Amino acid sequence: MAEKRVEATQTSVITKKDVRKAYIAWHAFAETSLNFERLQALAFCNSMTGILKKLYPNKEDLSVALKRHLTMYNTEANWGAVVNGITIALEEQVATSNDEETKRSSAELITGLKAGLMGPIAGIGDSLDFGTLRPIVIGICVPFVMNGSVIAALVPLIYQVLYMFICGDILSRVGYEKGKDSIMNILQSGKIHKIIDGFGMFGLFMMGALSATYVKITTPLVITTGGGNSINIQETLDGIVPCLVPILAVFAVYFYIKKFGPHYLRILLTIVIASLALSFIGVF
Secondary structure, three states: OHHHHHHHHHHOOOOHHHHHHHHHHHHHHOOOOOOOOOEOHHHHHHHHHHHHHHHOOOHHHHHHHHHHOOOOEOOOOOOOHHHHHHHHHHHHHHHHOOOHHHHHHHHHHHHHHHHHHHHHHHHHHHHHHHHHHHHHHHHHHHHHHHOOOHHHHHHHHHHHHHHHHHHHHHHHHHHHHHOOHHHHHHHHHOHHHHHHHHHHHHHHHHHHHHHHHHOOOOOOOEEEOOOOOEEEHHHHHHHHOOOHHHHHHHHHHHHHHHHHOOOHHHHHHHHHHHHHHHHHOOOO
16 A cells, blocks of 8 residues: 555655645635535535546546545544545545556545545544534633633634644645555544543533632522521531532533533523522522
8 A cells, every 4th residue: 555655646746735725625615515415525526626637637537536526425624634635645546556456446445435434533523623622712711801801702713713724734634645544543543532531621620610710609698597696698608618509500501401402592591580580589
């Protein structure tokens, strides 16, 4: 495999600039041409068009290659860039090989590899990018925004744009340079799971700290005993566990989501109605 890759690279007209242009096209249109029949296939095919025109000057071969990338495809756009790089490497092998059997098997491998990798890659990208890193960045910026920082409000957007572009660009080049073995090494090494777990633990610490700091629930209740002594319920609760009521509220929402699902609108309306009712009767 390695020898064939070297030979393909030597005889191909594909350059690093071409690989980057293909990634930019994918990055720009991955989420703009979705449809229920093919999902991201149009965007993927569009990103490969410039590469395929260089590899297949014959119109018939170009037509076959374009149709190959119009089959249903859907993955997380950022980490999915590695599949673009791998596909370019395999298309080089198809275009530069003189062995018909190699061409046929490589063409089948392209379709099978895309179908096989889009699920695991989406799982990595969604878990790391949107389920872990972005909430951490937003959580760090929230305190500064609440203190009036305009720059902190823009940081999550700037981070998202720069991170996804740089990370995707690197992944597409790695996929191209290493071929199909690159993603196999990533998936089999177990390192990605350690990274996700590590950031996940850090994210839990951040969410816990934010909950304790910014969820404000206090009770004005005071119990007066027969001897004329007063017991302040809030001070008593704080003496047992500081911020006990806010953390109970956070856990109540968490267990509701865990049991019944992420019905955020229902949760929000329930919190608003309960807050108004309890405030009206003087409990909180």
